[in-house]
């Protein structure tokens with residue numbers, strides 16, 4: 001790629017990334033020649049313990065690499081939020097679309113260069129243009145509304161794991177329990193549109209951890225879980241959905 005750039009055939013080189021912030025830090029430290037990073041960044045994944053969108057953004061900013069955003073609406077899922085969250089948005093600004101909240105969130109951080117929003121009809125193009133032509137970053141009140149919407153959306157999750165990670169240290173199979181639960185919750189919440197992304201994250205995690213199906217049902221993890229989750233049963237669901 002550097003040769004193509006030197007030959008004038010490409011102007012800028014960068015890469016798309018789906019993994020943890022620590023790995024992104026390592027890559028950018030070893031490859032300062034990279035000029036940008038493309039990240040999955042949206043308000044639901046910002047604090048997600050598997051996707052680490054916020055942490056990845058911070059790493060890119062620290063390395064002075066502009067961010068190109070993919071999945072600002074999480075595969076379209078954030079254009080269809082639960083009714084309670086939709087009401088929050090509409091009460092604040094009835095004329096704005098639900099999707100506009102997600103795209104403005106993704107476009108607001110200073111280090112974001114571009115937001116890639118998949119559009120499938122003229123109406124969606126018009127909607128995006130209506131707030132991107134004269135772009136206003138989110139204000140504090142809007143950020144608080146989004147935080148409330150995130151709580152509502154997360155309230156409907158399949159496995160109520162808080163990602164405390166008390167369960168992981170004693171697992172003889174080194175299974176990434178809370179990470180698998182986060183991937184599974186995403187898949188359950190947002191359906192087939194998230195299938196490929198979920199498989200990618202799950203595949204990455206199983207490179208260095210036991211798979212959900214490697215569980216030998218010793219029960220060590222459940223002894224440590226403050227939420228008293230039936231971890232072994234949930235891991236069976238994860239294996240069925242993702243392996």
Ligand code: SF4
Pocket residue numbers: 170171172173174175177214215216217218219220221222231232235
């Ligand atoms: S029950 Fe399964 S997940 Fe839990 S500690 Fe044992 S092997 Fe690990």
Ligand code: SF4
Pocket residue numbers: 160161162163164165166167168177178224225226227228229231
């Ligand atoms: S101990 Fe329970 S709540 Fe904490 S990370 Fe493990 S499964 Fe989730």
